[in-house]
Amino acid sequence: MSGLVLLKSIIFYLEVTKIVNRNISQMDKRLEELPKLAEGVKKENKKYFANLKKRTPKNLDYVMQDIHEKEFAKTDCLTCGNCCKTTSPIFTERDTDRISKHLKMKVVDFKNQYLESDKDDFMVLKTAPCSFFDEKDNTCFIYDVRPKACSEYPHTNRKKFIQITDLTISNTEVCPATFNIVEALKKHFPFEPNKKIRR
Secondary structure (H helix, E strand, O other): OOHHHHHHHHHHHHHHHHHHHHHHHHHHHHHHHHHHHHHHOHHHHHHHHHHHHHOOOOOHHHHHHHHHHHHHHHOOHHHOOHHHHHOOOOOOHHHHHHHHHHHOOOHHHHHHHHEEEOOOOOEEEOOOOOOOEEOOOOEEOOHHHOOHHHHHOOOOOOOOHHHHHHHHHHHOOOOHHHHHHHHHHHHHOOOEOOEOOOO
């Protein structure tokens, strides 16, 4: 490798590192502000979704999928990782079987080591951040076999979205992308008292 090519490679690496660090810094600031922002619109969101449930647009799921895709085209979860740092997914029996097999553990040992029942009797992690989360780079040690709840998070592109509006409001406190998606949805289907939502 010539000196010029090596120099260009080093400059490129430094530029990429600078961009990544800037994005992480911006995300850290956003995560710091997020709980206050989400709390500030919580009542508005509850009222909005209550009205949306009364008059659900026929194309809501398609609109949500489009908004979701646009948001995640510009959102890099690896600069955030807040869901893995602060909350636990629900582990189904299929999840525990699959992950135990991947870790070469007995299911009972996996459950005893990592999981507990929550107040609703769902199996969740004993600790936060997630036991399988690498805080150095926001990656997951079991990404290929992660729980279904993780692979579908934040659930804003799922079918029958109207059924999970309470969960979505909760997720706006954790996930900046979810906050943005809800705000985009409110612009797409604006609600005004005594005025029909356009379908």
